[in-house]
Amino acid sequence: MKKLVFWVILTVLTLNHSSYAGFHGLTIHSRANCGNNESITWDWGNTWWYSTSSEHYLNGKLQHTIPAEWVWGLRSAAVHWLEAKPGSGWRVVGKHWIGTNDNKARFLGQTDVVDCSIYDGWWDH
Amino acid sequence: MNKKILVTITLFCTTSIANAESPDAFDTTKGPYPSQGVQVLPLSKINLPPQLKTRQTFALLQQKQKGYRENDSTYPRSLISLQYTAKDEIEKNKNSDQYDTHLKKNIADIKLAFPYSAPSAISPDNTLGFAALGLWQNGWTGIAQLFKENSIGVCSYKIENILVSKGAIQIDENTVRHDVNNKITTIDIAGSMNSGFIYTISWYDKTYFHDLECANLAFKPELKDKLIALAKKIDAGAF
Numbered sequence: 001m002k003k004l005v006f007w008v009i010l011t012v013l014t015l016n017h018s019s020y021a022g023f024h025g026l027t028i029h030s031r032a033n034c035g036n037n038e039s040i041t042w043d044w045g046n047t048w049w050y051s052t053s054s055e056h057y058l059n060g061k062l063q064h065t066i067p068a069e070w071v072w073g074l075r076s077a078a079v080h081w082l083e084a085k086p087g088s089g090w091r092v093v094g095k096h097w098i099g100t101n102d103n104k105a106r107f108l109g110q111t112d113v114v115d116c117s118i119y120d121g122w123w124d125h
Numbered sequence: 126m127n128k129k130i131l132v133t134i135t136l137f138c139t140t141s142i143a144n145a146e147s148p149d150a151f152d153t154t155k156g157p158y159p160s161q162g163v164q165v166l167p168l169s170k171i172n173l174p175p176q177l178k179t180r181q182t183f184a185l186l187q188q189k190q191k192g193y194r195e196n197d198s199t200y201p202r203s204l205i206s207l208q209y210t211a212k213d214e215i216e217k218n219k220n221s222d223q224y225d226t227h228l229k230k231n232i233a234d235i236k237l238a239f240p241y242s243a244p245s246a247i248s249p250d251n252t253l254g255f256a257a258l259g260l261w262q263n264g265w266t267g268i269a270q271l272f273k274e275n276s277i278g279v280c281s282y283k284i285e286n287i288l289v290s291k292g293a294i295q296i297d298e299n300t301v302r303h304d305v306n307n308k309i310t311t312i313d314i315a316g317s318m319n320s321g322f323i324y325t326i327s328w329y330d331k332t333y334f335h336d337l338e339c340a341n342l343a344f345k346p347e348l349k350d351k352l353i354a355l356a357k358k359i360d361a362g363a364f
Contacts, residue, residue, distance in 0.1 A: 111260055
């Protein structure tokens with residue numbers, strides 16, 4: 001029961017943390033060992049066609065990939081909820097694309113992380 | 126029982142989520158791939174969902190006929206309102222940490238992953254602020270400069286260093302021009318009489334992707350030439 005409570009609290013925290021990113025344009029990031037393992041593409045002010053994949057490694061081996069899919073909106077997130085508690089040693093590699101309204105396909109970049117420190121700047125705003 | 130609940134939740138959640146519906150699979154065999162730079166291709170070879178291509182081909186036709194493509198969006202008004210809200214946003218976030226993406230007063234307030242100074246073509250007096258873009262590589266790989274340009278509207282100049290981000294792009298050969306210092310250039314004008322318009326010029330070189338967007342509530346065909354002239358100045362001054 002204690003474990004379940006731990007994961008529920010962690011889930012609530014991570015849901016809050018992943019809600020923030022680029023306020024004046026596109027930003028991309030991945031987070032590992034944050035309760036979730038995830039890769040996110042996001043633009044607060046504008047809508048795009050997004051495609052985000054997330055590869056999750058443990059002990060140097062690829063465990064699984066959340067495949068990219070085209071979605072329309074303000075944000076796309078490839079998330080494995082509750083996969084990785086803090087300090088559990090995962091590495092997350094995200095790949096981030098957008099489709100634009102004038103027929104461009106753009107690769108925004110690749111994010112490669114082993115921690116979730118990036119959220120420290122985002123979740124509390 | 127608890128384990129069952131946990132397993133169920135975990136399986137349910139091992140998915141890609143988004144603020145949208147009906148996803149199409151991304152074709153990983155078609156790119157664009159990291160560090161591939163700029164590719165000018167026929168529309169058939171650009172990696173976009175078919176439904177998007179159909180819709181956009183119609184939109185491009187509309188742009189040729191009317192001078193813009195119809196698009197209702199909150200973005201024009203949101204960009205225009207920055208001239209009233211920027212100071213407050215900067216003040217509220219002046220002590221935030223390096224990952225924060227809100228507006229900042231100076232470039233120096235944003236840690237960048239590449240050396241950069243503001244283009245001289247944009248007056249510091251007209252600048253509303255700067256914001257981080259792209260990804261964090263011990264510094265941000267892109268930056269936006271928000272500013273007022275009296276003859277055009279409220280604008281955002283976005284520059285992304287693709288050597289750091291490994292960015293790449295596929296561009297429809299039917300949309301390619303060379304207005305900005307003979308670099309590959311595209312122009313997109315979108316909006317509606319109700320929501321206002323976004324005038325966008327994008328240009329590309331081996332180091333940077335540039336997007337200059339200007340918001341104006343009205344559609345004025347002459348703004349396109351003004352946008353091109355400003356883009357040329359920005360590009361010539363900065364690089």
